[in-house]
Amino acid sequence: MPADKSYSKTSDYRRATKPLMEKRRRARINQCLNELKTLVLDALHEDPSRHSKLEKADILDMSVRYLQNIQRQQVAAAIATDPAVFNKFKAGFNECAAEVRRYVSQIEIDYNLRQRLLSHLGNTIARLATPTTACTC
Incomplete structure (x- = not known):
């Protein structure tokens, strides 16, 4: 019977901490997306006030396009030189x-x-x- 109690305590602990861990994970993702948005908007010389309500997918899309553009420029520079x-x-x-x-x-x-x-x-x-x-x- 003591094994059941320890299992129950572990299970209860996991059940209680899982939502907190998920909340922290989502907060970290959102923080990184906000930083990414700021970096990309700065790099593109865009006004952040005009893009205050970007969706997460929009931020990722802008980031991918920006990085692809940088990559194309680097390849073009390497080819030219x-x-x-x-x-x-x-x-x-x-x-x-x-x-x-x-x-x-x-x-x-x-x-x-x-x-x-x-x-x-x-x-x-x-x-x-x-x-x-x-x-x-």
């Missing part, structure tokens, strides 16, 4: 374009759509032939 990075990028793009061409030629697809896609890939590859051209793929 380092010929080896540019050559690797160009080789990878050419390989990917060739794979798209192979795939598109094997499936049923509208002729005009196929031509537009292949034309776009060809034009982009031609632009990549000159290293000074920034890629807007």
Whole structure:
């Protein structure tokens, strides 16, 4: 019987503390989201008073888009400054374009759509032939 009492006390303790732990976890998430909102709005030079009631999903979406933009800028800078990075990028793009061409030629697809896609890939590859051209793929 004493084992049942200790189990009961442990169970009661967990039952009592679980809501408090969950409340603390939610508070920590909300605090981090508010900090993230402030950081992203500052980085985007946005007026925080205009964005006082952003939903959590909006904050996360803005953050993801901001980080993707930074990542694109870093890749573009690396491509522009380092010929080896540019050559690797160009080789990878050419390989990917060739794979798209192979795939598109094997499936049923509208002729005009196929031509537009292949034309776009060809034009982009031609632009990549000159290293000074920034890629807007």
